[in-house]
Amino acid sequence: MTQIIRNFFIALRQIAVGDKKYYAWVAFLSFLILLGASAYIGQLNRGLIITAMRDQVSWGFYISNFTFLVGVAAAAVLLVIPAYIYNFKPIKEIVLFGELLAISAITMCILFIMVDMGQPMRVWHILPFIGSMNFPASLLAWDVVVLNGYLAINSIIAFYVLYRLSIGKEYKMSVIGPLIILSIPWAVSIHTVTAFLYNGLPARPFWNASILAPRFLASAFCSGPALMIVLFQIIRKLSEVEIENKAILKIAELIAYAMGINLFLLGAEIFKEFYSGSIHSEPIKYLYFGLHGHNKLVPWTWFATILNISAFFLFLFPKTRENITTLNMACAFVITGVYIEKGMGLIIPGFIPDTLGEIYEYTPTMQEIIITIGIWATGALLYTFLLKLAIPVYTGKLRFFSKAQMVTASDIMSRRIVSVSPDTFADEVAQLLVSKHMGEAAVVDQSGRLVGTVTEADIISLEVGQAAGKKVSDIMSSPAASIAEDMKIQELGKILADRKVPSLFVLNKDSQPIGTVSSSDVLKALENIRKE
Amino acid sequence: MEHDEKENKNLTRRTLLKGAALGLAGITLPLDRANASFWEAFFQKHFREMNESEIKKVIGRLEKEYAEKYKKAITVGNEKPLPGVSFGYGLDLSRCIGCRRCVYGCVDENNQSLDPQIHWITVLRFKKGEKWVDLENAEKYYNPETVPQEEYFYMPVQCQQCENPPCVRSCPTQATWKDPDGIVVIDYNWCIGCRYCMAACPYGARRFNWAAPNRPSEKINPNTHYLGNRPRYKGVVEKCTFCVQRTRNGRYPACVEACPVGARKFGNLLDPESEMRYLIKHKRVFRLKEDLNTNPKFYYFFAYGN
Numbered sequence: 001m002t003q004i005i006r007n008f009f010i011a012l013r014q015i016a017v018g019d020k021k022y023y024a025w026v027a028f029l030s031f032l033i034l035l036g037a038s039a040y041i042g043q044l045n046r047g048l049i050i051t052a053m054r055d056q057v058s059w060g061f062y063i064s065n066f067t068f069l070v071g072v073a074a075a076a077v078l079l080v081i082p083a084y085i086y087n088f089k090p091i092k093e094i095v096l097f098g099e100l101l102a103i104s105a106i107t108m109c110i111l112f113i114m115v116d117m118g119q120p121m122r123v124w125h126i127l128p129f130i131g132s133m134n135f136p137a138s139l140l141a142w143d144v145v146v147l148n149g150y151l152a153i154n155s156i157i158a159f160y161v162l163y164r165l166s167i168g169k170e171y172k173m174s175v176i177g178p179l180i181i182l183s184i185p186w187a188v189s190i191h192t193v194t195a196f197l198y199n200g201l202p203a204r205p206f207w208n209a210s211i212l213a214p215r216f217l218a219s220a221f222c223s224g225p226a227l228m229i230v231l232f233q234i235i236r237k238l239s240e241v242e243i244e245n246k247a248i249l250k251i252a253e254l255i256a257y258a259m260g261i262n263l264f265l266l267g268a269e270i271f272k273e274f275y276s277g278s279i280h281s282e283p284i285k286y287l288y289f290g291l292h293g294h295n296k297l298v299p300w301t302w303f304a305t306i307l308n309i310s311a312f313f314l315f316l317f318p319k320t321r322e323n324i325t326t327l328n329m330a331c332a333f334v335i336t337g338v339y340i341e342k343g344m345g346l347i348i349p350g351f352i353p354d355t356l357g358e359i360y361e362y363t364p365t366m367q368e369i370i371i372t373i374g375i376w377a378t379g380a381l382l383y384t385f386l387l388k389l390a391i392p393v394y395t396g397k398l399r400f401f402s403k404a405q406m407v408t409a410s411d412i413m414s415r416r417i418v419s420v421s422p423d424t425f426a427d428e429v430a431q432l433l434v435s436k437h438m439g440e441a442a443v444v445d446q447s448g449r450l451v452g453t454v455t456e457a458d459i460i461s462l463e464v465g466q467a468a469g470k471k472v473s474d475i476m477s478s479p480a481a482s483i484a485e486d487m488k489i490q491e492l493g494k495i496l497a498d499r500k501v502p503s504l505f506v507l508n509k510d511s512q513p514i515g516t517v518s519s520s521d522v523l524k525a526l527e528n529i530r531k532e
Numbered sequence: 533m534e535h536d537e538k539e540n541k542n543l544t545r546r547t548l549l550k551g552a553a554l555g556l557a558g559i560t561l562p563l564d565r566a567n568a569s570f571w572e573a574f575f576q577k578h579f580r581e582m583n584e585s586e587i588k589k590v591i592g593r594l595e596k597e598y599a600e601k602y603k604k605a606i607t608v609g610n611e612k613p614l615p616g617v618s619f620g621y622g623l624d625l626s627r628c629i630g631c632r633r634c635v636y637g638c639v640d641e642n643n644q645s646l647d648p649q650i651h652w653i654t655v656l657r658f659k660k661g662e663k664w665v666d667l668e669n670a671e672k673y674y675n676p677e678t679v680p681q682e683e684y685f686y687m688p689v690q691c692q693q694c695e696n697p698p699c700v701r702s703c704p705t706q707a708t709w710k711d712p713d714g715i716v717v718i719d720y721n722w723c724i725g726c727r728y729c730m731a732a733c734p735y736g737a738r739r740f741n742w743a744a745p746n747r748p749s750e751k752i753n754p755n756t757h758y759l760g761n762r763p764r765y766k767g768v769v770e771k772c773t774f775c776v777q778r779t780r781n782g783r784y785p786a787c788v789e790a791c792p793v794g795a796r797k798f799g800n801l802l803d804p805e806s807e808m809r810y811l812i813k814h815k816r817v818f819r820l821k822e823d824l825n826t827n828p829k830f831y832y833f834f835a836y837g838n
Contacts, residue, residue: 119765125722138701144704356656357669
């Protein structure tokens, strides 16, 4: 228990203490969060009327951001597969940072859902058992299950790996392997379910297309890893973590495939919508060309299209993919392109024209934007804190107290001990040692304090027969090698190794010897801990 | 060890959620109302999970709250669906003159907010001589000096009380459901305001309280139903209930009574002698967006040419 509390404070300290740059960054994010929070309090008091959403367009900027971030979270799987399944070392070394990103992204997703709710205090109504979750009928209920499940799975994996690292050990695949395997289909599921959320509504022809879920996945596998490439370079620059270019280039290659598939699926959808040209094509017409003079999304759509196509070619050609400048450019393009395409570009046309044919053009209000920035800042702050803790653990600079480190000399010492006074005759000591099968005796004064030691060797080295007259005080070595009973096992090991003595006396607080520890005691103890 | 950690996490998540909810409660709640009734409302169970005495208690609390707020007595009824009844609605497009009296009759009966303005009925205007019910080219905000206009026809749309309602399926908390008499109702105290039902509804029938509903006390209709026209809250969804507070007491919906030309018909679909059964049998009826298989109980028809 004390171990957990201690480690908690170590972690807290690691997060709370940093250099000026770190404080400035945290202060900047906190400022944005405070702005967002105050805007949100305004929304709580006045209602969602402060947004630009209305009955016609009943979801807007919050849900757009939510959808994009589900993709970012799901993309962690693109690292998990090469890292754990194929044991690709360069990616294995960074998969942890991908998992921490997934945790931050899902947290943002949940926050975006929370701020979109008209009655956030009633959120517990959606939970199973204490509320009345409409499972399996409602896809939103499914989303609650898969998103929270994904958050839990990634948190357990990441924190388990971190914990093992922090006590200086490798993680065990036998413990975490099944969860890692589970996390792969689960990552696919969070995005599939989120796509089905829209896909399953026949009322909205723009969303009611089977291609939606594959498109979601393909675009997620572009934007998420692109974001990771950028973040990994920042991590590499600001910390001592070494991230190989090999890992980054591997991810870039994966993006090239995903982007190709994404563009193909988009093309397939555009063909179907425009070639068939039924009234159900009105939303996509609105998106690309505007409808009856309403065209607020049109420039954004084309901007995103150009970005996505340019990014595809930048990722496709090895020359531009392997050049860090053009690679970063491609990443920025793809993040922005997908953010527009799968955010506002997906949500808003679902509502335009609305089910009765009305066109209500939606542009988020300043408050909506501020709240959204606040949530992004919250995610960034969470990721910062997670990295601040994870990086030194990862590089070996930060170690937690483990059970092994809590083991002390008195836990592992041998309690068999022979004590003699300095006035004892040498031959008496020899008899005593032989009868007790011991090699060494502690020499103690009248109050039991250790003053020296006599070994078999000390006695043998006296010429035979001469021993009769000698007293312990004449032949003992003083002072004797000793340590305090509360000394930690690690330190103990070091002393044994450094001093090259076979064993040490263990003293209590009053300097009285209470046992001995030998190198073999330490070894045995370490072995036991390892087995645990 | 791992197991323990997991449990701890679940536990803290839950307490965190509840804690957050309570925190929010603290923010939104004016201090003078921080009384027992607030917590009673917060922990109120789902309507369909309450027994009679619990419902009675809740209704008592609501009536007290409404009385304080509107300074007049408001009754909150809880009439159950009548056995052997499934309500159906008929709308004669050949008679409708687009006067919107049904819209305002509905607002007065059902205590809709005046600011922001909420209407449960939308009247659409279509140009004659082009396509027929072409929703993509419908006009909602027509405003001529007088109606009807020779070159237009009109179609009111409201909740179609689908037999297979997409909104009910989509609601993540079961806050909306179809009662045995076919009326789709909402528990305004259980709705979390996620608006998934609004995305799911093919008829644009659902309305959200984007702000706190506003209706002066003298305009409040005091005869209400828990699942119908009782005053609503900020942040919840509402919609037409076929005037559940009237129809379960054998009366017509307010819109039927408000219509000056008799375009609106209402009755029990299970009663072979009802007007609804007669017109389904003898008129050529159609329902909106039949291709979606929502199976509405709202029938449009043309009683005569023109």
